[in-house]
Amino acid sequence: MSRSEKRAAFTLIELLVVIAIIAILIALLVPAVQKVREAAARLQCQNNVKQVGLALHGFHDANKGFPKAGELSTQLSWHVFVLPFLDQLPLYDRFNLTPGTYNGSPNNMGPGRNEIALNLVSVYQCPSSNLRQMATNSPPNNVNLSEIMSGVIPYTTHYYGVMGPLGTNPATGAPYLMDPNGMATHGGLALQGIFLRDVAVLANSKVGVKAVQVSDGTSNTLMVGELSWVNDITGTRYRSWVRGCDAAPVCAGAKNVVNGINSPSITLFNEISFGSMHTGGANFVLGDGSVRFISQTINLGAYRSLASYDGAESVGDY
């Protein structure tokens, strides 16, 4: 009894020491927890791009070829045509596949096209990025008003087809093949990637490139890449996930490989660079279905070489 009377309370110093120790422990713990959360999100993101790669192979098995980057007749993206292979057949069945624009009237809904992008397809989004729709509040105001439906903004995607490289082919010294139509305003369209642009001769075909045409080898060719970055200087240009290509030619669901990963390439719509909110690179699925995290310090020549399916370049380690 006398002992407890003697020490009825902690001294101030003791309390301060205990608080200081707890503060140090929390300071150690919080960043670790954040890192684990980002690691989990990154893993989920890799898993999503893997699923997309497998769905493209499912599409290839069923249709004897990879889908075109987008259909000119419906302006729908390849994202729509692989839905049945992502367990999303009911969603696919709701699409209007008759000729027309993706954002036809009334209210830019399609109908049966853009309005379906009001559904979030979670496998098309990377959890590391918090931007799930076109940003309308970003200062650069990169808004496409003609796809907003009575004030409601459709969901976007964070995985984009690789349309191929632009620049000089290191193997031949010649420029990579491209369609220079709209070069100054949209960046033209690369023609040597797994995702091919739609043209009149392909109008009745569901497919563009076939795996047997991939002469660089499917394990040396990028198929789908992650484009999920958010940049507060440039803003972003995310669009409806159902939107494909039009005759302009503008492609929303597939991009040219011109500039490095995470580069501020945003001014030309067809060459918005791949990149992510992960540190130092972005996830890609290759033609063989394998997923690689490619560093933003990859050699530019190697990166462009990987983007072509028939460039005959030799790509070293990357």
Added chain:
Amino acid sequence: MQRFSYLLGSLLILLLGCQTGPHLYHVKGTVTHHGNPVPAGVIFFDPDLTKQNDGPQGFAFIKDGVYDTAAKGSQGIIGKAYVVRIRGFDGKQANELPMGQPLFLEFQKAVDFPLQDSTHNFQVSGK
């Protein structure tokens, strides 16, 4: 305990090893168009494959006529032969024009960079 510390040490070295890429040098300088600072834009540094130089692409934003690859969201270069590409804009943002209207078509110039941080100023003329 000692074995554990060896394990920890080798893990640390392994992790550090993963972090290192090629050594990148930084470039900074000014960009002018007809003598006026370019309000907004992007500068890309493409390694010149025709001169057997392959490396990471360097890039930086141009803001009020200055750029620096050491800034946030930028990347440096490995030096030697590069082709510099510059896109300049008037900085008046509008729908679908994140940096405003283009001031000129893409400006390109081949530059031989030293193997150290350097300063390069670019004067663009014409449309």
